[in-house]
Amino acid sequence: MSPRSGNILVVDDEATSAIVRAVCRRLEDEGWSTRVVSKEEHGSADDMLWAALEEIEESLPDGVILDVRLGEYRDDHFKGLDLLKRIVADRPHLPVLMFTQYSHGVERDTVARSALQVEAPVEFIDKLASPEEVALRIRRLVGAEPETIAIGSRIVLDADAGAVLIKYSDGQLAAVNDVRGRRFEILRELAQAWYRSPGNVVPFDRLERYLEGDDTRASLRVRIREIKVAMGRALEQPLGANDFIVSVRDRGYRLLPPRE
Amino acid sequence: MATLTHRRIGAHPWPAFAGFAVAVAGLVAMVISLFFPITGLFPKPWPVEPLAYLGIAGVVIGLALAVGAYVTDGQRRRHSNGFQDVGDWSRLTEQQFETFQHDLGRPMRRILGKCREVRGVLAATGEDVSIVVHELLDEIEEQAPSFRLMMANMQVMINLETPEAPAESYPVEPTAVVSRIVERYTGQAMEQGKDIAWWSEPQEFGLVYSDAAALEHIIANLVDNALRYGGDYIEISTTRGAETFRVDVTDNGPGIPAHYRSHLFTRGWTPEMGRSEEKTSSGLGLYISRTLAHRYGGELSVTSVVAPQPDHCTTFTLTLPVGAPEA
Numbered sequence: 162m163s164p165r166s167g168n169i170l171v172v173d174d175e176a177t178s179a180i181v182r183a184v185c186r187r188l189e190d191e192g193w194s195t196r197v198v199s200k201e202e203h204g205s206a207d208d209m210l211w212a213a214l215e216e217i218e219e220s221l222p223d224g225v226i227l228d229v230r231l232g233e234y235r236d237d238h239f240k241g242l243d244l245l246k247r248i249v250a251d252r253p254h255l256p257v258l259m260f261t262q263y264s265h266g267v268e269r270d271t272v273a274r275s276a277l278q279v280e281a282p283v284e285f286i287d288k289l290a291s292p293e294e295v296a297l298r299i300r301r302l303v304g305a306e307p308e309t310i311a312i313g314s315r316i317v318l319d320a321d322a323g324a325v326l327i328k329y330s331d332g333q334l335a336a337v338n339d340v341r342g343r344r345f346e347i348l349r350e351l352a353q354a355w356y357r358s359p360g361n362v363v364p365f366d367r368l369e370r371y372l373e374g375d376d377t378r379a380s381l382r383v384r385i386r387e388i389k390v391a392m393g394r395a396l397e398q399p400l401g402a403n404d405f406i407v408s409v410r411d412r413g414y415r416l417l418p419p420r421e
Numbered sequence: 422m423a424t425l426t427h428r429r430i431g432a433h434p435w436p437a438f439a440g441f442a443v444a445v446a447g448l449v450a451m452v453i454s455l456f457f458p459i460t461g462l463f464p465k466p467w468p469v470e471p472l473a474y475l476g477i478a479g480v481v482i483g484l485a486l487a488v489g490a491y492v493t494d495g496q497r498r499r500h501s502n503g504f505q506d507v508g509d510w511s512r513l514t515e516q517q518f519e520t521f522q523h524d525l526g527r528p529m530r531r532i533l534g535k536c537r538e539v540r541g542v543l544a545a546t547g548e549d550v551s552i553v554v555h556e557l558l559d560e561i562e563e564q565a566p567s568f569r570l571m572m573a574n575m576q577v578m579i580n581l582e583t584p585e586a587p588a589e590s591y592p593v594e595p596t597a598v599v600s601r602i603v604e605r606y607t608g609q610a611m612e613q614g615k616d617i618a619w620w621s622e623p624q625e626f627g628l629v630y631s632d633a634a635a636l637e638h639i640i641a642n643l644v645d646n647a648l649r650y651g652g653d654y655i656e657i658s659t660t661r662g663a664e665t666f667r668v669d670v671t672d673n674g675p676g677i678p679a680h681y682r683s684h685l686f687t688r689g690w691t692p693e694m695g696r697s698e699e700k701t702s703s704g705l706g707l708y709i710s711r712t713l714a715h716r717y718g719g720e721l722s723v724t725s726v727v728a729p730q731p732d733h734c735t736t737f738t739l740t741l742p743v744g745a746p747e748a
Contacts (some may be wrong), residue, residue, distance in 0.1 A: 178534055179531070179537060180533060182538070182541070183541060234471065236487075262523050272585070288530055289533060289568060289569050290569075290605065293536065294604050294605050297607065298601070298604055301604070358600040358604070359603060359607045359619045360603050360607065361600075361620070362620035363620065365622070407618075409618055412620050413620070417616065
């Protein structure tokens, strides 16, 4: 299921390594398309730098995953930072995720601070990070939620259609008719928060915006229960208090994808 | 780059100069004794030239003085905080560690890469393999977060022992830091059937003046501990006050008895030590976290409700100054 569309440029001297391949695979599973600038293709770190800049100009990626070290020669050890500075100078709003072994060092702080000064969306992540973590970080860095959000492997929230779709074992998609209108808006709010950052609690007042009446809190409770009943019926598994939409005491609700 | 072997002239201890001077005088005396023997001046000639004796003694005493001066000076420098060479030593250690971390990280990346490659192949081919294979792959993958935190702990430890390491503050968005931690541990939590939730008050938390790396490191240690020793639900909350902000990491585990709580922040202490069992961690995480909190003018504390009491849980509270810049 690949509901996301977007374009990520990966610049890494070890682009053919299993680590980078796993990251690309994960991003593609989420619906991103990936383009790789590698040492194998371009030879030297300098060539990689120019190729990456050219690629950014031409394909206008939504984000860049960039290694700090672009080669084994001493001069290439921080070549990725040179490229980062050029990207930040040319396109200060382009999200860059530095995918590096140097995610904790002094260099990171220096670059992070200089990047912060221009408010560039630059973050660092360890090369040992799981592909899931890289994908989550890219989601948050890129920022804009997609029109369709996959919640686990069976649920797709389609904002365009204003509907929640369930994927059945035969591959067919069917809309959950009981989750429309305000229920859909509440679910969309929860799904977008979860998409940006899993586990993020959406405060009550944010969800109560979709409701009217004197006791919007009670009304929200009822709507949440209705959504869970409808989703449980569609998924053919009853959803309990700690499933799918979970209440966090005195705070709000959060989305929890069904365990698979 | 600073090196251990390079020493400026002014960095030599003065007793060493005195020792060298005595040694040189001794050598001169020995040479003189060869050309101008003075034994004949005595009424009863000595079997050995007295100046040679004096010269040998001078060389030995002088060299001993010089060596002693260097040794005591080295110890003094290591144990004090104000000397340039201690900083040089720490920076060198940090640089060497980064090289070591990179070299150690390479085989780790290869192992993890192969592990993920196997997962990819299994997913692509749809091959039905034993659950044991998946469990083994999970087990390999689970080592990565521990390795990352261990490396980060060592690096921070070195940094903390650098006397000149400045505690600088700059604009930081705490909720972005918390998001990064959640992204990092969500997969691991799901594998373990656990769950992480987070919220901030106010929701638009804004910026504080702190150190993002330090903040991230402290919260990572707290969440890692909660996943390791806590229950199946972890909640991270960030709340902002007028002068301070706080991050609470709460888990619904069985709680930490009072007699353990008093040791939690002791360097090297682990829960296993209280039970005379083998250590499963370095016992550095909480020590480093509290030291970092103090360095940035804050505090790290713990409260716990111990099972079988209802609502048993443990909360680590990090409090740091909002640190608005001076006008």
